[in-house]
Amino acid sequence: MTLSLPEATIDRRTLLPQLFSNPEDYLLVTGLAGAARDTAAWTHDGDNLLAFGGAMGGALSAAIGIALCARDRNVAVITGDGELLMNAGALATVASSGPANLSVVCIDNGQHGETGGQPGHTARRTNLSLLAEGAGILSVMTVSAPEDLPEARKFLIETVAPRFLCVRVKPGPPSDYRRNWNLAECRLRFKAALSLDP
Numbered sequence: 482m483t484l485s486l487p488e489a490t491i492d493r494r495t496l497l498p499q500l501f502s503n504p505e506d507y508l509l510v511t512g513l514a515g516a517a518r519d520t521a522a523w524t525h526d527g528d529n530l531l532a533f534g535g536a537m538g539g540a541l542s543a544a545i546g547i548a549l550c551a552r553d554r555n556v557a558v559i560t561g562d563g564e565l566l567m568n569a570g571a572l573a574t575v576a577s578s579g580p581a582n583l584s585v586v587c588i589d590n591g592q593h594g595e596t597g598g599q600p601g602h603t604a605r606r607t608n609l610s611l612l613a614e615g616a617g618i619l620s621v622m623t624v625s626a627p628e629d630l631p632e633a634r635k636f637l638i639e640t641v642a643p644r645f646l647c648v649r650v651k652p653g654p655p656s657d658y659r660r661n662w663n664l665a666e667c668r669l670r671f672k673a674a675l676s677l678d679p
Contacts, residue, residue, distance in 0.1 A: 489625045489649035493588055494656045496648060497523040497559070499630045500586065500637060505529060507557045507584075508547055508675060512540035512564035515655030516588050520559045522656035529674040532660055532667065538567030541585065545571065548580035548643075551675055555582050557637075562589040562603045569612060575643045576617030583643040585613075590650050603649075613645040620644035 497519060501507065504524040510531045511517040517532040524530050531547075533540050544558035565572075565587050575583065591604035603609060610623040620640040624633045624647075633646055661667055 487625045489589075489591075489651050491625065491627055491630070491648060491650045493519055493590065493648075493650040493653065494522075496588065496630075496650065499627075500634050500646075500648075501557070507555045508551060508671075510540050510544040510547060510556070510558045512558075512560040513537055514561060514564070515590070516540075516559045516561045516564065518655040518658050518660060519588065521660035522658035526658075526661050527674075528670040530667075531671040534662065534664060537564050538571075540564060541568060541571040541575070544583060544585070545574055545578060545580060547675065548583040549578060552580070552582055554675075555584070556580070557584045557586060559586050559588065562587060562591065562609060563593050563601050565609065566602060566607070569616075572613050572616035572618060572645070575645075576619075579643060581642050584637050585618075585643065585645045586637075587645070587647045588650055589647050590652055592652060609647045610645065613647075618643055618645045621647075623647040623649065625649040 504527060508529050509520055511520040513533050520530060521532055540558050540560050544556055548556040587609055589603050589609060592601050593599045610621050613621045622636045
């Protein structure tokens with residue numbers, strides 16, 4: 482079976498403000514590279530952001546733990562297609578543990594931006610939304626065009642969580658933002674935002 486999706490026309494650099502009203506309403510976890518830069522630019526490297534570096538595949542697992550221990554807070558993980566596929570089994574953990582406060586947003590550009598833009602699996606045959614559905618996540622959506630974003634925003638507010646949103650974006654660089662690479666400092670400020678003991 483061949484799966485064909487419409488051409489992606491969304492600009493990743495303008496995406497996140499169109500999906501979420503206020504970043505401060507969430508505890509945010511991001512994967513490395515482009516997703517982290519996009520999220521840091523959107524939040525101005527906010528205290529409520531835990532951005533990974535050098536831990537490809539770890540963002541979703543961390544977000545599950547945060548969502549389960551902070552059930553009264555909205556948690557969103559912003560990840561890329563390559564980073565998500567490094568730990569695709571975490572989607573099954575999302576479905577099995579069922580955190581009712583977790584949103585997974587995958588920015589899917591179909592390429593490995595950090596290593597030269599080589600085509601990734603989603604540029605070929607892999608469909609991340611089908612993968613999420615197969616893992617058992619009940620609320621799943623894919624968007625590819627700017628006119629779909631109001632419906633995607635509504636999806637992130639109104640559907641039963643955990644929810645998975647795949648946003649297929651056109652090729653291009655992430656936000657031009659230099660995020661804080663003092664990871665110890667970032668961890669401590671995130672813990673304070675999470676209101677856990679240091």
